[in-house]
Amino acid sequence: MTVDPSCLPPLGIAIPLAGACVLLALAKFAPRVVVDTVAMTTAVVSVAAMALLVAATSSGRVVTWVGGWTPKDGSGVGIVLAADEIGAGFALLACALTACALIYTWRYFDDAEAHVHVLILLFLAGMVGFSLTADLFDLFVFLELMSATAYALTGHKIEEPRSVQGGFTFGVVTSLGAYFSLTGIGILYARTGRLGMPQIGAALDGHGLDPLVLAALVLVLTGLLVKAAIVPFHFWLADAHAVAPTPVCVLFSGVMAPLGLYGVLRVSTTVFGGVLPAASLHGTLVVLGIATAALGATLCLMQRHLKRMLAYSTIAHLGLFLIGLATLTASGVAGAVLYVFGHAGVKGALFLMVGVLLARKGSVDEFDLHCQGRDARLTKWLLPLGALALAGLPPFGTGLGKAISEESSGLTALFVLVSAATGGAVLRASLRIHFGLGPPPQDTDSDTTTGDDEKQEGRFPQRLPATMVVAITVLLTGGLLVGVVPAVADALGAGRSASWTEPGCWPRPCTAPRPRRSAASTWSGRGRASRWGLAQRPPEGRRVANWAITYPSHRGP
Amino acid sequence: MTRSARWIVFWLGAGGVGTLIVLALLRMPSFGGLVHPYRDLAVPAAVGRSSPNIVSSINFDQRALDTLGEETILLGSVVGAATLLRPSKDEQELLDRDEGRVLEATKLLGYLLLPVTLIVGADVVFHGHLTPGGGFQGGVVLATAVHLLYVAGSYRLLRRLRPKSWYQVAEAVAAGAFVVLGLVGLLLTGAFLANVFPHGVLGDLFSAGTVFFLNAAVGAEVTSGVVVLLSAFLAQALSVREVS
């Protein structure tokens, strides 16, 4: 049986929603095992649907007009979903990470009537919708859906003051950011009378860059950069990620924050690609990326609260992803996306291992746990391995992604330093905890957040439940597979360079690709990258996508 | 971040953004102008599907996916607020014996208004495709009606006549109905949220196809959602007490 690929994007949104509704209806009556099974089944079905979608996008973008409002005579009123490899890949990543988080939560939350499962599935629906939509207002709606469920999940541990405060800061900052985005969308509508991204882009192409378009760009990107925790909007992330329940941290760091960057890429190329000088956009984003990476890496080294350490490492990596995406070349973007995927697996596994430490030792403080982990069989070896992977150890997806991004951005030193710093911080903590490396650290700095009064999560099992081990293994293996199986990278990143050659492709190629730097220095090297088709420069395409149907010229009422 | 640092960041940001916004607004098309290209497409599209209330047609037909997302935000927020406001480990729900006194006049007015409000709410929901209104507006009116029980009667009465868990089930079923209606469209025509039911005659109660049913589903969801939401806040104010 073949599935019409244009069914898949709406199904990606509908399946988690339907699962959430079933769960909420059953929550009062069903035993716990049913709740876990329904949630897990929903996540697995979503993974399957999005995998089919990724496969379908390899032969071209999948475009869906919701409600059957396919434009007639060149004009339309409906909402369009457009899945390309990057968007579908992000949707698949969101589903896969949700499945892992749900494995880990199997019998983990014992209160709240399955509300957490419902929230996680609604959060998933928001992330899938955000990755696939090509309508600017719809993007705002799904951004808000992601945010609203995320605040509730962040503040879920209501007994802890930190948790509710982190959720509140997160809520206020991202809400304000989203309203700036909406203002920008309104301004764009006033100018063009359209809401679809390619339609707005086509309408803007004719006019130059004036203050109105510039303001709209800045406003729309503000909301997305807040979501992606790029400097100067970074401060909420560590507060929120460090206090959320561990399985939720996996989703926040692995896919929610990178989705903000994906939104930046999508909006700035599809909507503003025609009016914006590529060089200035590139310059601005690279500067922001460098500042974010440097700040995140520095703060990461200073942490003793393990979850905050991982959160700052996420900020640093977000800066690196932004630099990769800002190249706006096929190889740079593909490298950054690979990097995001590898990072999601590795960082997810690290968060879950810290969760295991918290469940067994009752603390996530590096100083408190000194020498405490000698008997931890699982984390003793996997945590240092994860730290090395975070630093970009070759077989992992992080290594390959970092190699391709640094090669296309030309900022090798920064990439090496930042990833080494974040990996080093985690390695330092893990060696101190498991091998008692160095003298017991003195508690001198009273201005840092400690991790010793964190409430224990889960029911403190003497033996780790198999589900937790499975989740960690799956994530770490996933991070590894992204790096070693060419087909994975092919489907996620490299296939795109083929579609970039198609006229009117997406993202619209920038008008002036930067010359690429020599690539001899990396282990993946040019040979590997070009074998995967990553190294091709995007050709000049027709600027207006063939599905960017425009409205008829202005008519009076 | 310290207070002074926060102010410096704020004034720098606000100065930049403010200047940019003012410069942009100076170039906006003039207020109240004639050019609205999307409107010129949306109005005929709505009338072509027998939906005289054009806003409803946009919300539930032309841009139904936005509304699905919006309704999901509501669902998520209600579930989220209920989760955040659950009694914590050292708290319990205890009802006070003494609830104070309600004026006779308030009681009379409340019980008189209750049926009226229910009817108005149902009217706003079910005529959403014909006249201004719709599922969201009507749902809020209906949920308000339920809370007249509290204003005119007592919290105990409200709790007895408003079984919270059933409202939660109703909310889930109504939100699920929206998704199911969308999937019906997908099955019958291959397009999610397609308007597959007969469009009927312009101005009839059963017209505009799916818009009518989606309005009803959203009405039910908003009613039960707001009831669950307010019950969580009311419980925090009135009955959740710390126990040692």
Place this chain on the structure above:
Amino acid sequence: MSLLPYLVAGWLLLIGCFGVVRSRGLVHTVVCVAVAQSGTYVLLLSIGFQYGASAPVQGAPGPVVDPVMQALTLTDIVVSATVTALLLALVIQIAKRTGTVDPDQLDELRG
């Protein structure tokens, strides 16, 4: 004159942000967030406005104002109401756990 509604919208957005930064109480912060969002309502509705046009219901005489902007505003209002509810729920829990709603006295998260 024709710019006034737009400027009001921009003013509301920025004064809401100002209030959030200046805030000495979390409930006040939440209200300021709502003020900032009401700037977007004003903006959307004034973009959709047309002099002399009537409400977008069929049967109205003459042209109608832009119904798309009204639909978007409706969505925006629902978003605002729900986000406000969530933030207030968080404020209730913050007040219970820490005994204060002054953001300057909340110092659980440092460094």
